[in-house]
Amino acid sequence: MLQSEERLADAKEIESLLAKEGLIQRPSVRAHLEALVQKVKRDANALKKVEASQKKLQEASTEETKDEPKEESPAVEHAEEPTKPTPALPTPAAQASIALSPSLKYIPIDKFSFDAGGYNSPTVTIYIPIADIGQHSKEKIACKFTKTSFDLTISEFADKNYRLLNDNLEHEIDPDQSKMKIRANKIILKLQKTKSDYGTYDTWNNLSSKKKKEEKKRNTDPQSSIMDLMKEMYDSGDDNMKKMIGETMMKQREGKLNGSPGGDGLGDMNF
Numbered sequence: 001m002l003q004s005e006e007r008l009a010d011a012k013e014i015e016s017l018l019a020k021e022g023l024i025q026r027p028s029v030r031a032h033l034e035a036l037v038q039k040v041k042r043d044a045n046a047l048k049k050v051e052a053s054q055k056k057l058q059e060a061s062t063e064e065t066k067d068e069p070k071e072e073s074p075a076v077e078h079a080e081e082p083t084k085p086t087p088a089l090p091t092p093a094a095q096a097s098i099a100l101s102p103s104l105k106y107i108p109i110d111k112f113s114f115d116a117g118g119y120n121s122p123t124v125t126i127y128i129p130i131a132d133i134g135q136h137s138k139e140k141i142a143c144k145f146t147k148t149s150f151d152l153t154i155s156e157f158a159d160k161n162y163r164l165l166n167d168n169l170e171h172e173i174d175p176d177q178s179k180m181k182i183r184a185n186k187i188i189l190k191l192q193k194t195k196s197d198y199g200t201y202d203t204w205n206n207l208s209s210k211k212k213k214e215e216k217k218r219n220t221d222p223q224s225s226i227m228d229l230m231k232e233m234y235d236s237g238d239d240n241m242k243k244m245i246g247e248t249m250m251k252q253r254e255g256k257l258n259g260s261p262g263g264d265g266l267g268d269m270n271f
Helices: 003-019 027-065 222-236 239-253
Strands: 106-108 113-115 123-129 141-146 149-157 160-166 179-182 186-192
Touching: 003 027, 003 239, 027 113, 141 179, 141 186, 149 186
Parallel strands: 106 160
Antiparallel strands: 113 123, 123 186, 141 149, 149 160, 179 186
16 A cells, blocks of 8 residues: 555544544544644645656656657757767766856756655655766766755756755755766756654655744643644654554544543553
8 A cells, every 4th residue: 555545544544533423522632633634634645746756757767768768858958069978977076066156147957856765765866857967077067965955056068057956855864975876868866864763764745845843832731732742743753653643543442442432532552
């Protein structure tokens, strides 16, 4: 089952809990669970986009091995002067940063795709298709990595300069372990993920962060605080943590936990 389908199944399970009369009586608990359902559904929709992107990348890779027509460049004019392609290997010069001159005009690269990888995958991969880029001087292609950004610059390619900048990544990366690779008709960026507090790599749903996380104020009510903690753990936890929370809800519905109907709905949940 795809990850997006698993998330939707979790959402349906929680919705079935909410629909059962008498199981959840506190309005605050119901509100938190309804918010959790919406969060799971948003995650599922984001994962669907990632899965669709991965499928397209696999299809494109298969077509490339069959010598089908080359991918189009992101508004990049092809160099007509025939030269022998150089080996597509990363070099120290490729990792260096090219000084950006205020007088130079850079054309934004708007055609690329990214693969967030599966559960606990160590890297996020970005594919930038550019025809004949492997023939360009490696000294004029550079990518600078920081904890929250990457900045790819291509100078004097077909008499133009190109740039792909993202300074608002969804999660922090390890800049020292992140790499750039140059192929015949594309550039590949490997962003090294960092590990979460649970010892697993962060799960990426998007390449860019939609908004900065704000500190959440805890409710003084004990039961509401527990639900706030559960939601916080779900938002920041890995897939195993999210799955465990969903299974605990299912056991509570089936009466396998020590919690009584109408209580906080958590029973003897252990983490």
